[in-house]
Amino acid sequence: xxxxxxxxxxxxxxxxxxxxxxxxxxxxxxxxxxxxxxxxxxxxxxxxxxxxxxxxxxxxxxxxxxxxxxxxxxxxxxxxxxxxxxxxxxxxxxxxxxxxxxxxxxxxxxxxxxxxxxxxxxxxxxxxxxxxxxxxxxxxxxxxxxxxxxxxxxxxxxxxxxxxxxxxxxxxxxxxxxxxxxxxxxxxxxxxxxxxxxxxxxxxxxxxxxxxxxxxxxxxxxxxxxxxxxxxxxxxxxxxxxxxxxxxxxxxxxxxxxxxxxxxxxxxxxxxxxxxxxxxxxxxxxxxxxxxxxxxxxxxxxxxxxxxxxxxxxxxxxxxxxxxxxxxxxxxxxxxxxxxxxxxxxxxxxxxxxxxxxxxxx
Numbered sequence: 001x002x003x004x005x006x007x008x009x010x011x012x013x014x015x016x017x018x019x020x021x022x023x024x025x026x027x028x029x030x031x032x033x034x035x036x037x038x039x040x041x042x043x044x045x046x047x048x049x050x051x052x053x054x055x056x057x058x059x060x061x062x063x064x065x066x067x068x069x070x071x072x073x074x075x076x077x078x079x080x081x082x083x084x085x086x087x088x089x090x091x092x093x094x095x096x097x098x099x100x101x102x103x104x105x106x107x108x109x110x111x112x113x114x115x116x117x118x119x120x121x122x123x124x125x126x127x128x129x130x131x132x133x134x135x136x137x138x139x140x141x142x143x144x145x146x147x148x149x150x151x152x153x154x155x156x157x158x159x160x161x162x163x164x165x166x167x168x169x170x171x172x173x174x175x176x177x178x179x180x181x182x183x184x185x186x187x188x189x190x191x192x193x194x195x196x197x198x199x200x201x202x203x204x205x206x207x208x209x210x211x212x213x214x215x216x217x218x219x220x221x222x223x224x225x226x227x228x229x230x231x232x233x234x235x236x237x238x239x240x241x242x243x244x245x246x247x248x249x250x251x252x253x254x255x256x257x258x259x260x261x262x263x264x265x266x267x268x269x270x271x272x273x274x275x276x277x278x279x280x281x282x283x284x285x286x287x288x289x290x291x292x293x294x295x296x297x298x299x300x301x302x303x304x305x306x307x308x309x310x311x312x313x314x315x316x317x318x319x320x321x322x323x324x325x326x327x328x329x330x331x332x333x334x335x336x337x338x339x340x341x342x343x344x345x346x347x348x349x350x351x352x353x354x355x356x357x358x359x360x361x362x
Contacts, residue, residue, distance in 0.1 A: 014232070024186045038094070055070065061357070067117045072115075100287050115289065123322055127215070135314075155303060179302050184298065185297065193275075198268060209228065229269065238296070322342075324342065328340070
């Protein structure tokens with residue numbers, strides 16, 4: 001009798017399916033880009049230009065930009081609505097039309113950080129304390145073989161993952177010669193599909209798995225952490241995932257070993273992320289800003305071929321943002337986010353790091 005009860009339980013999803021706009025299907029959204037794309041108007045660009053000029057006149061550092069000192073009287077209200085869409089709705093938006101061609105990197109960084117601050121506080125993205133990230137191939141070793149390398153500093157595919165913040169944003173400054181396609185997928189729809197097809201495997205992803213910190217270890221912490229891929233907390237499903245970090249956790253002798261069932265569940269999760277019906281691909285053009293909700297969306301980037309000239313190389317700016325109106329998170333996720341305090345969580349915090357916003361990749 002006990003085996004039949006346990007067997008029945010294993011065939012039931014661990015929580016109800018996700019309903020609502022966050023459980024979108026890429027194939028449906030591909031036909032209607034106007035529903036997830038917002039194009040800046042001339043008046044909105046003028047507001048942004050005026051705010052940039054004010055920051056330059058005051059001599060304010062990019063790291064010190066706030067919503068209060070980057071006023072956007074009309075566009076700010078639109079950004080508030082877009083933020084609600086990110087946190088409570090579909091989970092992403094593409095904002096087009098920010099003038100970046102021929103513009104000094106300082107001005108683009110001011111504009112981007114100023115807009116980003118309407119979505120949340122900037123978080124450190126690495127052990128160096130970078131509040132402004134540079135997604136650019138630095139010509140180093142592959143992240144697939146060297147655990148000290150971050151994939152965004154290579155030209156290789158990034159693989160579907162989430163970042164260590166509530167919201168991640170990208171601003172495209174330069175496109176690659178070929179490739180570098182941005183792909184996103186609703187992890188809510190992935191759960192729905194996985195729960196329907198293999199509830200036994202999806203259940204395994206609600207149990208903690210080891211994630212490698214890949215050398216960026218906060219003081220007093222282990223070189224890996226243990227969290228589930230799926231957490232069900234305060235009646236909301238959240239996802240945190242980086243397969244590369246799960247795999248490389250196995251280099252640490254004291255990290256729990258992945259079981260065959262773990263690997264089978266992770267392989268199915270990856271297959272669903274790459275499903276052509278579920279995922280949504282988009283080309284980021286210069287001036288495009290993409291903002292995503294990490295707790296409900298995975299993102300990826302295809303491999304690319306770059307231009308030989310340094311000034312033409314693919315270059316995106318990145319922000320990790322802690323949203324003041326974000327959802328509550330399971331306390332177990334403090335291992336990844338440093339804290340689960342709303343508005344004050346996320347990022348990588350290592351001893352000796354100075355928070356700053358560099359204007360060049362490093």
